[in-house]
Amino acid sequence: MLHMQAEIGEQPEAIRRLLCEEGAQIARVAAALRARQPAVLLLVARGTSDNAATYAKYLFGLVNHTIVALAAPSLTTVYGASLNLAQAAVIGISQSGESTDVVEVMRQAGQAGALTIGLTNNAASPLAASVQYPLLLHAGEEKALPATKTYTASLAALAMLAAHLAGDKRLLEALAALPEALHAVLELEPIMAEAAARFRHIERCVSLARGVNYATALEAALKLKETCYLSAEPYSTADFMHGPIAVVEEDFPALLFAPPGRAQPVMEEMAQALARRRAASLIVARSPDLLRLAALPVAMPVDVDELLTPIVYIVPAQFFALHLAQAKGFDPDAPRGLHKVTRTR
Structure with a gap:
């Protein structure tokens, strides 16, 4: 392992x-x-x-x-x-x-x-x-x-x-209650491995969320850059609508993190906009209505407090990066040219 x-x-x-x-x-x-x-x-x-x-x-x-x-x-x-x-x-x-x-x-x-x-x-x-x-x-x-x-x-x-x-x-x-919630989310690994196999040829994508999960969009994109060498760009959905959405065409890969809570309605609007453009959306969510808009739906198995959703919603993205790197023939443990401790000034 x-x-x-x-x-x-x-x-x-x-x-x-x-x-x-x-x-x-x-x-x-x-x-x-x-x-x-x-x-x-x-x-x-x-x-x-x-x-x-x-x-x-x-x-x-x-x-x-x-x-x-x-x-x-x-x-x-x-x-x-x-x-x-x-x-x-x-x-x-x-x-x-x-x-x-x-x-x-x-x-x-x-x-x-x-x-x-x-x-x-x-x-x-x-x-x-x-x-x-x-x-x-x-x-x-x-x-x-x-x-x-x-x-x-x-x-x-x-x-x-x-x-x-x-x-x-x-x-x-x-x-x-977080440890038990995380145990449940670990069961998603086979689904994320299958998603990685389907997305193995991608070279670029966007990672989208809003509010507290903007951090999840950022971290998911960073993991994909580090392990898979993708051009993975993270955005708040509000910023994405202010111009960058123009890059989206048919089959353009997009990751959306959309847990229940105050930000869910705007994430549903984003998913609808991507569906109209026929994007290849991987949506991590609980809402059946949101998941129906996905090319690849990832149904989260647990509900947690909205403030804590970034702790559990990043886990599918970690698995996705791990398995996508392997599907591309890369070693996710040791990305090229990087070190565990980075010293900058």
Whole structure:
């Protein structure tokens, strides 16, 4: 079995460990945030972790009514700018904890008076050492280059923090049910392997979602780029309608992530628009009406809180990338020219 395949399968237990082993520390960090009452929450990340930060932008805005921004690390590392962060809380996200620019931004944020938090899978990492409050993912070693279980663990840790910060018992209960939901979604692997076989000749596609699952569209596209070398372009459906939809012609491949919730009606409109253009749409959804619009429907077997759907809806995309890479004759564990730890400035 490939490392990537095994690690996709490990996600239920990784989330269970996170819930059991990091809950108390996350509650302490939430208490520190409540005491500090920061004016803004700044998120610092790269790559897959940046997609987790995009999720956090929606999450903390919806659950905690907080102003959230994604950092531009080059302001610090390339331009040498000193930002006024005295009234901010800054969260750095890096599964390895070794992303050079993320660590440097966090170090300088602490010097500027910000409350600093670091999400990482490596307790001995530079990121953990550079922040006031390290939060550990407990995902276990990730041997495949494409991040899978560390991504979903990052999302779950952020959701735990938002829930504790808000005192949202309903969301905490929904988080406790995630491992079982993920177990159910793992049963979709044969369906995604069949989808990959049908799509094995594609060289480009779009990945579409709206709201909290915009992060899912981003992460799905990244996995397809990393493992299959596709030109996979992610969009919010709102942005896609503002011009890029012109690329869609008959049999153009499109992935849509459309869970139940506030964003579902606009996703149904997007699916209808693609159907009119006779696109080859792979739709991941619960709604029978939405699934009927798909060239390849993927019926999700579980309902979860809309805020947590990115944690389960990315799993079919992980399987799709894994099996599409194999169908194309590539090794998804070791994409060409890439390294597990990427250091940029």
